[in-house]
Amino acid sequence: MAVRFIKIAVVYFVIGVLLGLYMSMAHDYALKGVHVHINLLGWASFALAGIIYHLFPSSSNNMYAKLHFWSGNIGLPVMMIALTVLILNGAEVATVFTAIGGVLVVFSVIMFAINVFMNVRSTN
Template identity: 70%
Template sequence: MGIKLIKISVVYFAIGVLLGMYMSMAHDYALKGVHVHINLLGWASFALSGIIYHIFPRTGRHGLAKWHFWTGNIGLPVMMIGLAALILTGAGQLAIAVSIGATLVVISVILFAINILMNLQTAPTKG
C-alpha cells in the first residue's frame, strides 16, 4: 500500500503545481484553497503515509491501510472538484460535494491514525 500512496501522491503533486502555475500566470487566486488542499492532503500527507507504510510494512498490509487509501482518494477529488465548482460558479448546492468529500477525507485520516496506533511497533532491541 505504501508504494501506491507514494505514486498517487506524485499525481496530486503534479496537479497542485499545475494549478499553482495557472493561478500565477492568470493572476487569479480564487482556487488557492483547492491548490493548498491538493498539495497538503494529496501530495504531502499521502506521500508521508506511503513512506510510513513502506518503512513499516505491517501497517501497510493491514486492512485499515486499504480503507485509508480508498476513502482518501475518493474523498479528496470529490471535495476538490466540488470546492472548485462552488468557487467558480457560486452554486450553493455544490457544497454537498465538499461536505461528502471532506467527511471521507476525515474518515481516511482517522483510519490512518488508528492503523498506526494499533500496528506500529518498535523493533525489538538486540542485546
C-alpha cells in the first residue's frame, strides 16, 4: 500500500499544481478551496501515509490500509468534482455529492488513525 499511496499522491500533486497554475493565469481564484483540498488531502496526506506505511510495513497490508486507500480515493474526487460543480454552476444537487465525498474522506482518515494506533510500534 505504501507505493500505491505515494504514486496516487503524486497524481494529486500534479492536479493541484495544474489547478493552481490555471487559477493564477486566469486570475480566477473561485476554486481555491478545491485547490487546497487536493493539495492537502491528496498530495500531502497521502504522501505522508505512504511514508508511514513504508516505514511500518505491518500497518501496510491489512483491511484498515485498504479501506483508507479506497475510501479516500473515491471520496476525494467525488467531493472535489461536486464542489467544483457547486462553485461554478451553483447546482445545489452537488451539495449532496460533496457531503458523500466528505464522509468517505473522514472515514478514510479514521481508518488511517485506527491502523496507526493498532499497528505502528516502536522497534526499541
